[in-house]
Amino acid sequence: MEYNIITLPVSLFFIFLGCLQLLYAIILKKxxxxxxxxxxxxxxxxxxxxxxxxxxxxxxxxxxNLEWFQTLSTxxxxxxTPFILFLILSYQYLFVxxxxxxxxxxxxxxxxxxxxxxxxxxxxxxxxxxxxxDIYRKSWHLLPAGIIILLYIFAVYxxxxxxxxxxxxGITGENFGRFLVLTVGxxxxxxxxxxxxxxxxxxxxxxxxxxxxxxxxxxLLAKSLKENExxxxxxxxxxxxxxxxxxxxxIGIFAASVLIAAxxxxxxxxxxxxxxxxxxxxxxxKTIVGYIAGFLASFGVSFLALWIFESxxxxxxIIILSFGGAxxxxxxxxxxxxxxxxxxxxxCCAIAIGVLYYLx
Numbered sequence: 109m110e111y112n113i114i115t116l117p118v119s120l121f122f123i124f125l126g127c128l129q130l131l132y133a134i135i136l137k138k139x140x141x142x143x144x145x146x147x148x149x150x151x152x153x154x155x156x157x158x159x160x161x162x163x164x165x166x167x168x169x170x171x172x173n174l175e176w177f178q179t180l181s182t183x184x185x186x187x188x189t190p191f192i193l194f195l196i197l198s199y200q201y202l203f204v205x206x207x208x209x210x211x212x213x214x215x216x217x218x219x220x221x222x223x224x225x226x227x228x229x230x231x232x233x234x235x236x237x238x239x240x241x242d243i244y245r246k247s248w249h250l251l252p253a254g255i256i257i258l259l260y261i262f263a264v265y266x267x268x269x270x271x272x273x274x275x276x277x278g279i280t281g282e283n284f285g286r287f288l289v290l291t292v293g294x295x296x297x298x299x300x301x302x303x304x305x306x307x308x309x310x311x312x313x314x315x316x317x318x319x320x321x322x323x324x325x326x327x328l329l330a331k332s333l334k335e336n337e338x339x340x341x342x343x344x345x346x347x348x349x350x351x352x353x354x355x356x357x358x359i360g361i362f363a364a365s366v367l368i369a370a371x372x373x374x375x376x377x378x379x380x381x382x383x384x385x386x387x388x389x390x391x392x393x394k395t396i397v398g399y400i401a402g403f404l405a406s407f408g409v410s411f412l413a414l415w416i417f418e419s420x421x422x423x424x425x426i427i428i429l430s431f432g433g434a435x436x437x438x439x440x441x442x443x444x445x446x447x448x449x450x451x452x453x454x455x456c457c458a459i460a461i462g463v464l465y466y467l468x
Contacts, residue, residue, distance in 0.1 A: 110170040111164055111165075112164060112170075112175055112178050114175065114178050114179045114182050115163055115164040115178055115182060116164075117182055117186045118160065118163050118181070118182050118185050118186055118294070119160040119161060119163050119164065120160065121160070121185070121186050121298075122156055122157070122159045122160030122163070122294075123156070123157050123160040123161070125156050125298075125301065126153045126154070126155075126156030126157040126160070127153075128305070129149065129152060129153050129156060129341065130149075130150075130153045132149075132305070132308055132311065132341075133146060133149035133150065133153065135311045136149070136308070136311060136339055136340075137149075139311060140339045143336060143338070143339040144339045144340065145336075145340060145446065145448075147446060147447060148340065148346070148446075148447060148448045148451070149340070149341065151346075151447060151448075151451055152341060152345070152346050152349060152451070155346070155349035155350060155352065155353075155451070156349060158352065158353055159294070159349055159352045159353075162352060162353060162356070163290070163294075164178075165356075166286050166290060166355055166356065167283050167286055167287075168280070168282060168283060168286075169280070169283070171278060171279060172278075173277060173278035173279050174279050174283055177277075177279060177283075177284070177287045178287075180287075180291075181287055181290060181291040184291050184295055185291065185294050185295050185298065188295070189295040189298045189299055190298070190302075192299065193298075193299065193302045193303075196303075196322065197306075197317075197320050200320040200321075200322060201320060204320075204322075205319050205320060211319055212319040215318050215319035215321070215326075216310065216318070217310045217318075217338075220326065220330065220338070221338060223326075223327075223330050224330045224333065224335070224338065242374070242377045242378055242381060243378065244331055244332050245332050245343075246370070246373065246374035246377065246378070248332060248344055249343075249344065249347055249369070249370045249373070249374070249450070250370040250371065250374065252293070252296065252344065252347065252348050252351070252366075253351075253366040253367060253369065253370040253371075254370075255292065255293075255296075256289050256292075256293060256351065256366065257363050257366070257367075257413075259285065259288040259289050259292060260285040260286075260288070260289055260359060260363075262285075262288070263281050263282075263284040263285030263287075263288055264281040264282060264284075264285050265281075267281060267284055268280065268281025268284065269281065282359075285359075286355075289355070290355075293348060293351070293352075296348070297345060297348045297349060300342065300344060300345055301341075301342075301345050303321060303322075303325050304341055304342045304345060306318060306320060306321045307321055307325075307326070307329065308341070329342070343448065343450050346448055346450050346451055347369065347450040347451070347454070350369075350450065350451045350453075350454045350455055351366055351454055353455065354366075354454055354455060354458035357458055357461075357462050357465075358417070358418065358465070359417045360413055360414045360416070360417035360418035360421075361414075361418075361429075361458055361461045361462050361465060362458065363413035363416075363417055364409065364410040364413040364414055364429075364430070364433055364457070364458075364461055365433065365453075365454045365455075365457045365458035365461065366454055367409035367410070367412075367413055368406040368409060368410060368433055368434070368437050368453060368454070368457045369450065369453040369454040369457070371405050371406075371409050372402050372403075372405045372406030372409065372434070372437050372453070373402065373437075373441075373449065373450075373453060374405075375401045375402050375404070375405035375406075376394075376398045376399065376401055376402025376403075376405070376441055377398065377402075378401075379397055379398055379400075379401035379402075380394060380395040380397055380398020380399075380401065380402075381398075383395075383397045384396065384397040384398050385397070388442075392444065394441065394442075394444065398441075399438060399441060399442065402437060402438065402441055403434050403435070403437065403438045404434075406433060406434035406437040406438075406457075407430050407431060407433075407434035408430075410429065410430035410433040410434060410461070411426060411427065411430040414426045414429055414430060425468055428464060428468060429461050429464050429465055429468075430461075432460045432461055432463075432464045433457045433458075433460055433461045435460070436456050436457045436459075436460035436461075437453060437457055440452050440453060440456060
């Protein structure tokens with residue numbers, strides 16, 4: 109694969125954002141040493157930088173036509189997405205907060221925490237707090253995984269397979285799929301990360317831009333965050349960044365891993381909360397029912413992904429690979445390290461499946 113200089117702006121942009129996150133993490137650690145998980149932030153910084161470094165090397169082959177698509181991708185990621193953020197901020201400033209100093213005074217960390225506790229209190233009254241919060245959170249984790257896989261399916265099986273777009277545009281369906289996934293995925297990460305930087309800008313006190321955060325985003329975060337995550341970057345950003353390095357694997361392994369991270373984790377949490385009786389370890393909030401549900405769901409989605417995208421594999425090998433991914437998920441779930449499982453699950457499961465894929 110030849111290096112295309114047109115990808116350099118994307119690489120530099122993501123490396124810059126990694127450095128910016130490091131600055132945020134240092135300040136958050138200094139101001140909120142008990143609440144902020146500095147180790148998670150450092151790992152996300154590494155993922156930002158890794159994303160920038162790996163971006164030029166995801167395509168299977170090089171051609172002049174592919175170079176045109178890479179140029180288009182760079183324009184969207186480094187041009188269109190920042191412009192959308194600029195429009196959002198301009199609208200918030202010109203039509204929402206301008207001439208309203210009281211809005212800036214109300215939009216503070218303390219006010220957000222108060223709103224957060226009020227929403228959580230209402231959820232406790234009307235339904236199961238944990239079930240409601242987890243369904244809401246896990247649906248947001250499933251969204252990026254679902255979009256990525258659907259984009260790839262569209263590119264390979266519809267755009268190239270049915271419409272013959274590969275013959276018209278001169279690139280394979282696989283490379284067009286990677287173009288769509290990288291462009292949409294990385295633009296989405298930038299958009300949500302940019303809004304998250306706004307939310308966390310409360311650390312700069314008088315220079316805070318937190319008041320420019322749209323109410324709809326603030327309300328969404330208040331419903332989906334856990335209390336300790338108020339002082340962290342949004343988990344969805346970390347999850348999407350964790351998808352990037354495993355995109356180097358064959359698409360079947362990638363799809364299996366992202367589905368384990370989304371569906372396997374959701375099944376473990378929801379079934380554990382709803383039906384779990386026995387905790388393991390005893391002082392843990394996790395249950396044996398949750399472990400079993402997570403393992404079975406991980407095995408099921410892995411088998412389905414590998415069967416669809418790696419149809420040349422024998423059924424026995426698919427079963428072994430699926431078991432390997434599910435078992436790795438189970439180990440992480442029982443281990444419960446202090447590192448965010450949204451980062452560990454996709455990366456570790458992809459490595460486990462990948463090792464078995466190349467060894468067997």
